[in-house]
Amino acid sequence: METAQQLKEDLQKMLGSLTTTAATVVAEQLVGFENNGATLTQIAFNHQWTDWEVIQADLFGIAQLAQQALQDTSLTLSPLLQGLQKPIIDPSVATTLQLYQRFHSLKAVQNKRQMRPSTITEHLLLAAIDLPLAKFPYHDFVSDLQIREIQKELGQQLDHWRYEALSDRFRSTCDFWQFRLGAIKLTKEGQKVQNYGSD
Known part of the structure; x- marks a missing residue:
């Protein structure tokens, strides 16, 4: 051929x-x-x-x-x-994840890296995308219970998920980046996700 x-x-x-x-x-x-x-x-x-x-x-x-x-x-x-034949993960992203695994505190990572909180969480999202499911500490940030609650509110059709559609009660306990992390986890577990965030 x-x-x-x-x-x-x-x-x-x-x-x-x-x-x-x-x-x-x-x-x-x-x-x-x-x-x-x-x-x-x-x-x-x-x-x-x-x-x-x-x-x-x-x-x-x-x-x-x-x-x-x-x-x-x-x-x-x-x-x-x-x-x-080397890790796909960006070196700066890897450093952020390693610091989190050492201190188990986003605030400590922020202080060590002198970065905005949004940059730290973005690094963690990128690490979750690049790494195998078992290599990222999802449960430190979003629990299976929270993910089930999202599914209960938004349904099983993940390509229609929108953060803004969640109830105010749930959004008060789950940040936007945690919502995206939950979608990434489900993707890694084999569920089809077409969209990850908000419009």
Whole structure:
């Protein structure tokens, strides 16, 4: 089988394993003959998604595709990634996570890193996306009970989840970043999530 045809089939197989949003974001960036590919900003505008949704879907999609290519050496893209036998997680993100694992306090990490709280939680979200399910301390930030409560309020159709749709009572006990973390956890557990955040 010709390489081009094999590459096409491999890409279709790999993209098919992603959530709809992640597959769309990754696919629409591809560049080829008579196809310039779209930027993340253009993708967000065209689909009326937030920048954060597109960035998170892109990171998740690329990480999952890279993991597949590294694990399955029969894939056409596998040789291109053999030199990437190192953690995908960003060094700064890794430092934030390591400090949290040492101190078990977001405030302590913030003080050590001299960063805003929002930057610290963003680092933790990125770490959760990049790392295997068992390697991130989800239960330190969002409990299974909270996730079940979210599902009870918003339903099982995760692609329709919106933080603003939660009751005021629940939002008073669950921050927006914890809500996104819960969606990431469910994604890692195999449930299809198309959107992670708010509009």
